[in-house]
Amino acid sequence: MTLRLHGIGLTYPDGERTVHALHEVSLRVEPGELLAVTGPSGSGKSSLLAVAAGLLRPTAGSVRVGETDLTGLRGAALSRLRLNRIGIVFQQHNLVASLTAAEQLQVTEHMRGRSARQARDRAVQLLATVGLSGKQHRRPNRLSGGERQRVNIARALTARPEVLLVDEPTAALDQERGARIVELLRDVTGQYGIATVLVTHDTQHLTHADRTVAIRDGKLSE
């Protein structure tokens, strides 16, 4: 499904004043497209992702996944849409220290009501997709930073999301590993026909993005 943000504004109250984090932000990401949004610290990248994910309600504008307007949903309907149609890869990978790579994925599959066997098969298949065949029994402390990020991406894909939102996936990685993570994101985006948005302050890994836009002071420019 296409992800469309139209005329998004976002303000945060900050004591006496108001911080305008996003102004008139419009973008459209097609299924199978990887869009990179780059900008310096404080430019509004995390705010943009939070609005696209339905985690923050914008002060103006609309967010649509296909024909569904997120800004019109509340409560359980919004949670269901987030669980089933939107994958999020946060900057910190939030992996559970005591669980193996496969179990990290199986937990979210259980939440979606899949059987133990379906969850296990899907975890093994997705870990292979992200290049971690043979490492499904490792806990996070026995995986490298890049491998942990791959588990994180695989976990977001368990939802079979239509939209994938990725926050600074290369932050802790060197040039080569960072570029390979972006390449992996491009590959899964194409393979599964996902509309993917990646935000980063780091422009050096972005050769694999289909399109890049810049954000500065909450405004987008091509």
Ligand SMILES: Nc1ncnc2c1ncn2[C@@H]1O[C@H](COP(=O)(O)OP(=O)(O)OP(=O)(O)O)[C@@H](O)[C@H]1O
């Ligand atoms: N909860 C909040 N309350 C008040 N102001 C906020 C809040 N969160 C973010 N801001 C402000 O909104 C603007 C955009 O912040 P945002 O976190 O979206 O930027 P960013 O580009 O993701 O930055 P970074 O790369 O440092 O994570 C900044 O001026 C920031 O100080």
